[in-house]
Amino acid sequence: MAIRNLTRSAAAAVIGTAVVIPVPAAADPLPYGPDTCIQGYVWREARTGDTVCVTPDERSTVLQQNSNPGAHKDPNGAYGPQSCAQGYVWREAFDGDTICVTPDFRQQMLNDNAAAASRKQATQPQPTPGASANGSTVLFEVTGSGEVYNIVTDPSGADVPDHTKIPWQRSMTVGPDVQLLQVVATGRDTPGPGCRITVDGKVVTEQPIGGSAHCVFSRF
CATH class of the missing domain: 2.60.40.2880 (MmpS1-5, C-terminal soluble domain)
Structure with missing residues (x-):
């Protein structure tokens, strides 16, 4: 009798126990929100909050430049201590960006800024509805x-x-x-x-x- 009661108690415990099956979260099509870059691009990060999308190589170059902000400066130049040495110009990735780079690299920064919206996933055209297998x-x-x-x-x-x-x-x-x-x-x-x-x-x-x-x- 004791064994039978124990069996009934165990069964009741199993029935009364809720089994929670985790549901996998759906993949977010924009994991970083509206600033998510299209494939092959990453945030430039010329400063905190800079989400202009550029190639990984370009971001690496920008981060190297940021690590040595005094490079290619001419403190005696016409613009004071932020003046660039001859052959260099301000990077101008954003207003107030006085990192000194070559003119070609500054032009690349300006081109990236102009193309910023076109490199975001949120601005890409949505696929046109086609022939669904189910009609x-x-x-x-x-x-x-x-x-x-x-x-x-x-x-x-x-x-x-x-x-x-x-x-x-x-x-x-x-x-x-x-x-x-x-x-x-x-x-x-x-x-x-x-x-x-x-x-x-x-x-x-x-x-x-x-x-x-x-x-x-x-x-x-």
């Missing part, structure tokens, strides 16, 4: 006001009769084998209609009201 949701739209003679979509759907009022839209799911998406509208009024195609929530092509009202998009 995609496509929204065809005709924008504007008034009426149209007709509207044709590819892939096709039910016929759209004359005098259909706009704005108008049609949603459908297309398989991964469908390459071409398009919508064409012929308006009755001035200005003519516009159009738009959205794939999985992202606008992939659009024509303004008064334009051609012919939107076409190739998925691959």
Whole structure:
């Protein structure tokens, strides 16, 4: 009897124990926030907080220069103790940067500053929705006001009769084998209609009201 009670107690303890299975954290696409560099680039770190993206070799050079700030100085020069020796100029990676470097290296710093935004992951164009293996949701739209003679979509759907009022839209799911998406509208009024195609929530092509009202998009 004692063994049976002990077994029941052990079973109850197991049932009452919560088993916590850790869930792996999703990888952060921007591990350093909006200042994350694109692949092949690192922060320059010419000073604390300098997140301009440069090549690793360039950062190493900058850090070496920072470790010896008095190099290539001419204390008797026209700009006082921060004057550079002949053949050298201020680096100017940021306002007030008086590290002395060659003119070519300073130009590189200025070029890096000008290209700063283009080397951030956050500013890179997002991939265009393509042909999902499970199919995609496509929204065809005709924008504007008034009426149209007709509207044709590819892939096709039910016929759209004359005098259909706009704005108008049609949603459908297309398989991964469908390459071409398009919508064409012929308006009755001035200005003519516009159009738009959205794939999985992202606008992939659009024509303004008064334009051609012919939107076409190739998925691959």
